[in-house]
Amino acid sequence: MKASLSNLPSLQQIQVEKARRSLKEFIRQAWMVLEPSTPYVHGWHLDAISEHLEAVSRGEIRNLLINMPPRHMKSIQVSVMWPAWEWLTNPHMRWLYSSYAATLSTRDSLKCRRLIESPWYQENFGHIYQLTSDQNVKNRYENDKSGYRIATSVGGAATGEGGDRIVVDDPHNVMDSTSQTMREATLQWWDETMSSRLNDPKTGAKVIVMQRVHEKDLSGHVLDQGGYDHLCLPAEYEGKKIFTSIGWSDPREHEGDLLWSERFGRVEIDTLKRAMGSYAAAGQLQQHPSPAEGGVLKRHWWKFYTQLPEEIEEQIQSWDLTFKEAKDNDYVVGQVWGRIGADRYLLDQTRDRMNFPESLQAVRNLSSKWPNTYTKLVEDKANGPALISTLKKEITGLIPVEPMGSKEARVAAVSPQIESGNVYLPHPTIAPWVNDLIEEAAAFPKGAHDDMVDAMSQALLRFSRGGGWLGWLTAESEEDEDGQDDAQSDRF
Template sequence: MTHRAGLARDEFGLAGFRDFAETILSVRGDRPARHHVALIEALERVAEGAIDRLMVQMPPGAAKSTYASVLFPAFWFARRPESEVIAACHTASLAEHFGRQLRGVIAEHGEALGLRLDAGSRAAGRFGLVSGGQYFATGVRGPITGRRADLILIDDPVKSWAEADSRSARDALDGWYRAELLSRLKPGGRIVLIMTRWHKDDLAGRLGRTEDGWTVLRFPALAEPDDPLGRAVGEALWPEWENAAAISRKRAAVGERAFMALYQQNPTSDSGQQFDVDRVVLITEVPPVLRTVRAWDLAASVATPGRDPDWTVGLKLGRLEDGRYVVLDIVRVRERPTDVEQLLVGIATKDGVGTAIALAQDPGQAGVAQIEHYKRRLAAFQVMSSPESGAKMTRAMPAAAELGSGRMMVLRAEWTAAFLDELQAFPNGEKDDQVDALSRAVITIAKLPALSRRIDLSLLGR
């Protein structure tokens, strides 16, 4: 390839990423389309440090990997020749495929880039640079112990519908990302997640619900209202590659659920779900509330090998002056009866007397005795109890209605993802303890008298 003489140089000592990408691609007669330009500009900001978490959501065939997983790491190394990059895909073979292409770019254009491959490292997916830079490709959930990264690229972490629909597979990917991959990131490091959406609870969905600070670049195959690229509604993302008519034929062939996820980057809930989790308003700061209640769904079993018992859940709900609700805290444990009792007393003391306590009364005399016992232990607090009545779905209707109307806020915390997962799966999920606690909290808080002043949550429990 013949390089353009005298590439423009900026304060980083290298041409901008767009100029770089156009130069590399020009040999095969390619040039960036408008969505590629938007992607290039976002990746440029990652290289400059203006963005440290970038999420790229585009349909299959949009060439997102060409720019993000092949050209961008070459540009990154040209600016940071001593840095380390970890690239992860759903399989090691796909990660190595991108690594092989990247290695080819560096081998062919290394002189112009100021880069030279280390002759002693010849693997496609694991190679070094004479300058000290390192590139390591791996499959998701693959071993990365001993590796460090200034830049992490995660490209297509989901392999199939079967994997996307598997809760255990989603949990495993999320656990690997949080417990292993993030621990490899150096201070000040950056992460780029490149993927086609599959499921509301895929990695992009979980990160969007539980982590702040992500810049999201979402381009559906067919434009929606207020398209970020300025397209007319229904206009194709890359008409030179695939026009709207061809995309519509795919829509009819793959079905609406697959089309909304893979092509529109908007995965929909399975039918039969009661809670529209997309309507939840996630917040990072607690607003002033008029009153609060901690509703408990009690269990008294410890998890053992081969047993998956119910959870004891204590959900704290607040109500604002305008009638909206906010889930403030969730305690979720599997403990013995004596430990559960101590937990209730300890949490009540921490919440303070301003927070009412709502308990479900089990049927029969034993249930009455249990509630009377708890009321004696919690004599300093306002304890409200009643038997459960009606089906779980019926009891959940008030809470689902408030959430569906956009009047339910949830605080971002370590418990948020598990809570939203359970809401999304209800009534077909494996567990519904948090749903039961939310249902009781919504019903109970409506019965509480409004206080004459707002509660300062920072003072509760002092």
């Protein structure tokens, strides 16, 4: 018995092994090394970040976007702790870090090196690897297992330098966020320089961690492109569940629940909101750069369903197309809507950047999937007339719609249907793309895109045709120049 007991690991050995296996445990133990005079204050969001970074380290996530408020430990966790922890199992990993300013990426590089060289780290993990003496400066250091860490800035990264982990921490300076020139320079740098720097595109990973500063910031850019796991952590919960590929979703249950109440309570968050103003707070705190209640269509108006409604009385398709062969900027959107009495249900949606042949196939596919959509509304602009001309002998019910009034007027005309609770969307748990529609609607009319909102307003106006207060908007579409019914013009 004595011999077996003597072989048991000590408490210190157990703690060391827990830190090696778990990033969140590593952070708890390493905190006192970097911040000896500041007590560690835990928050569940730190575990969520650790779980996703661990998934990156295991190769389960290749592209990760983390959006969270400032001063919530994003840099110390992602840019300081994580690389020091992963080197414990993968010391050969090569890291390329950047920020909008070299001083910030260098600051975190120094903190990481200070942690690695600390007595605590060396005593417990120094046998795994050592930093080399011939390449150990503040913006670049290497270890004896061929791993390295490089710190650079937006617009930097010398030609030829690459990494197994490409991480950008705050790519935008908040003070420059309103400058289109500065934003676009950052996006160009990411697309043309950093995105091609993975040493092995099949196994490497890219991580972006930032607060939202503009709808067309780097977060908005990569979300538009797709392919990123999105860990979104707003300061106040808004009732929206976004699931990531590892099965995580926000654990908060009530709207207004705070992200890190142990440090940023209600008084602190409200003070920040007043100081920032609605737009900055919406982006930097809530991670959607449009005021939460500042648009025509408010987030809390939407209703949801989890089971497909039965006994749909009427189904229609609504299409918003791009111009000519454009495929770079605008989206093609096709929606299927159903009506039961006064209630309207969004049943399905397809949305992608498509050229003309791809748009034709998208209409074919949606019409085949929903054969009872006898009416198919196609905006009589862009590729609409060409699409109708091409498909009219193949698909029935294609109706050109000449939009009347401005986009804002059309959305204002249908907004009472949404506000009154008569418009239902599929719940994000069964249709994750609904979150994008809600955000686009909240940002309207100042958002980067409005294609889903256009298709929606076109469908809802069609359902409302035939009277009521919408008559002022639809009257022109129902009469020709002589005031007679125009049977050839079925616009809404």
